[in-house]
Amino acid sequence: MTAIGSYFRNIKDAVTTIFEGMAVTASHFVRRPYTVQYPDRTPMRVQDTLPIRYRGILEVDLEICTGCLACERACPIDCIVMVAEKDPATRAITISQFDIDIAKCMFCGLCSEPCPTGSIHHTTEFEGADFSLESLIKRFVKEPIPAYKAKKGPETDPRIAPILDRGMHFLDEWAQPGGEKSGSTT
Amino acid sequence: MNTLHTEEMTLNMGPQHPSTHGVLRFVVRADGEIMREAVPDVGYLHRSIEKIAEKVGYHGFMPYTDRVDYVCAMFTNQGWASACEKLAGIEVPKRGEYCRVIAAEFNRLASHLLSVGTMAMDIGAMTPFTHALREREMINDLIEELCGARLTFNYMRIGGVAFDLPPGWREKALAYLDHFEPIFDEYNALISYNKIYIERLANVGVISAADAINYNLVGPNLRACGIKWDIRKDVPYSVYRDFDFDVPVGEGRWGKLGDAMDRYMVRIRELAESARILRQALTRIPSGPVLAKVPRNFKPPAGECQVRIESARGDMGWYVVSDGTAYPWRVHVRTGSFAAMGIMQKLSRGLMIADLVTIIASLDVIAPEIDR
Numbered sequence: 001m002t003a004i005g006s007y008f009r010n011i012k013d014a015v016t017t018i019f020e021g022m023a024v025t026a027s028h029f030v031r032r033p034y035t036v037q038y039p040d041r042t043p044m045r046v047q048d049t050l051p052i053r054y055r056g057i058l059e060v061d062l063e064i065c066t067g068c069l070a071c072e073r074a075c076p077i078d079c080i081v082m083v084a085e086k087d088p089a090t091r092a093i094t095i096s097q098f099d100i101d102i103a104k105c106m107f108c109g110l111c112s113e114p115c116p117t118g119s120i121h122h123t124t125e126f127e128g129a130d131f132s133l134e135s136l137i138k139r140f141v142k143e144p145i146p147a148y149k150a151k152k153g154p155e156t157d158p159r160i161a162p163i164l165d166r167g168m169h170f171l172d173e174w175a176q177p178g179g180e181k182s183g184s185t186t
Numbered sequence: 187m188n189t190l191h192t193e194e195m196t197l198n199m200g201p202q203h204p205s206t207h208g209v210l211r212f213v214v215r216a217d218g219e220i221m222r223e224a225v226p227d228v229g230y231l232h233r234s235i236e237k238i239a240e241k242v243g244y245h246g247f248m249p250y251t252d253r254v255d256y257v258c259a260m261f262t263n264q265g266w267a268s269a270c271e272k273l274a275g276i277e278v279p280k281r282g283e284y285c286r287v288i289a290a291e292f293n294r295l296a297s298h299l300l301s302v303g304t305m306a307m308d309i310g311a312m313t314p315f316t317h318a319l320r321e322r323e324m325i326n327d328l329i330e331e332l333c334g335a336r337l338t339f340n341y342m343r344i345g346g347v348a349f350d351l352p353p354g355w356r357e358k359a360l361a362y363l364d365h366f367e368p369i370f371d372e373y374n375a376l377i378s379y380n381k382i383y384i385e386r387l388a389n390v391g392v393i394s395a396a397d398a399i400n401y402n403l404v405g406p407n408l409r410a411c412g413i414k415w416d417i418r419k420d421v422p423y424s425v426y427r428d429f430d431f432d433v434p435v436g437e438g439r440w441g442k443l444g445d446a447m448d449r450y451m452v453r454i455r456e457l458a459e460s461a462r463i464l465r466q467a468l469t470r471i472p473s474g475p476v477l478a479k480v481p482r483n484f485k486p487p488a489g490e491c492q493v494r495i496e497s498a499r500g501d502m503g504w505y506v507v508s509d510g511t512a513y514p515w516r517v518h519v520r521t522g523s524f525a526a527m528g529i530m531q532k533l534s535r536g537l538m539i540a541d542l543v544t545i546i547a548s549l550d551v552i553a554p555e556i557d558r
Contacts, residue, residue, distance in 0.1 A: 014380075024375055076246030109340060
């Protein structure tokens with residue numbers, strides 16, 4: 001008798017638990033859907049909704065690049081190639097090449113961390129599909145340009161000041177070694 | 187009279203089988219539906235990550251640790267960072283440690299959600315998978331705001347973390363936990379207590395406590411066999427001493443102790459425990475710096491060290507040998523998934539082929555973690 005009893009009890013349990021599960025599923029008919037259709041049905045460009053720390057495709061503001069080669073040294077996969085020459089007489093640095101192989105880049109962010117001005121930084125752009133690997137190499141230097149030289153006090157050049165402000169904004173996101181910074185704003 | 191001979195069949199499951207979650211191959215010797223044994227063939231995802239460490243230096247290896255186990259990359263980050271800190275004797279600021287615990291526990295939630303979700307999907311229930319992934323997606327959004335990436339975080343640095351918590355993030359995280367705890371009961375009603383699901387998992391792939399220790403199982407797989415062993419509790423690292431949490435162990439409520447259902451339920455209950463730790467960490471986080479001063483040209487003194495981390499897949503060991511230069515002499519990672527592959531051959535004897543899928547899912551094997 002117990003065998004028959006447990007047989008029917010199992011059927012009863014199965015049916016009731018299925019309906020409990022189904023009740024959860026049914027409740028989703030009246031909830032707002034969580035999914036959105038990408039790319040054409042999003043209310044705004046996805047790139048604009050991403051946080052500032054998002055590590056998308058790398059971008060370089062050459063106007064504020066000091067040519068210190070810190071990013072090239074920090075890159076663990078050598079996807080940054082940079083040539084910066086120092087004139088022995090005037091001590092001015094000229095940047096003649098700054099290439100980043102986006103196809104090789106693993107978006108780790110180690111290059112933008114040591115940058116003194118925030119010149120190299122990640123954008124929120126992630127749609128980088130292309131038909132050839134060659135076109136994914138970003139060549140920032142068209143012709144050799146002088147490197148940016150940090151001034152004492154605030155930047156006075158009206159053309160460079162907003163770019164430097166933006167660069168420092170990226171730099172502020174990184175934790176400063178041992179620094180108090182935003183630590184107390186919990 | 188001639189007897190009709192039956193023949194043993196050799197089947198290949200994988201390397202590209204949807205239930206193996208990655209590139210993983212089993213050579214199954216089967217007699218009809220019954221397996222004689224299933225021999226795991228690992229090595230398809232070997233990427234020489236340990237060798238790469240010897241070439242890229244201490245700071246440069248951090249993004250590679252993300253790829254050791256991409257489902258819970260925070261733990262591999264933490265393992266590598268703590269190993270280097272132990273070598274060089276660096277002390278991490280208190281707030282840095284809290285940031286690490288918060289990030290890691292969120293990652294544990296994400297990893298366990300993926301595990302229980304894909305387990306239900308492997309068994310044949312498609313809906314719970316979407317529910318679990320929806321919750322994981324929200325955690326990914328939080329982590330994305332914290333460190334800029336959704337999967338390969340590269341959040342931790344030797345000496346602390348790369349970013350402090352962004353403004354307003356703490357409130358968002360607490361709000362997410364408020365949302366998560368009811369969802370958790372909803373998920374249980376949806377699938378965990380479903381009679382058919384329980385019948386499918388109970389008494390499948392039973393591992394005894396002695397076997398679990400002999401085969402060196404770790405993490406939730408070990409705890410499901412009734413052994414209370416958690417690195418966070420028994421060999422406390424970071425700031426886990428400060429938190430009050432329980433270590434869920436298998437109970438054998440639905441079948442024998444140490445079956446697939448126990449492993450599933452241990453993960454489900456660990457979700458609640460992680461949420462508890464997170465709530466304590468988020469309310470108690472002290473102010474201060476998050477990153478200790480570490481030279482960019484990091485050269486730890488010659489020596490070796492071993493660090494243990496309780497990752498989502500259990501006891502993860504990092505062994506680093508330094509010879510005093512800027513590059514480690516040898517790095518070795520010991521992961522939970524590799525240990526779980528060892529018991530597969532024994533577990534599979536006499537089971538149905540369909541149960542192999544259940545076992546793989548219940549052991550929560552992540553293919554890249556097996557081979558590194």
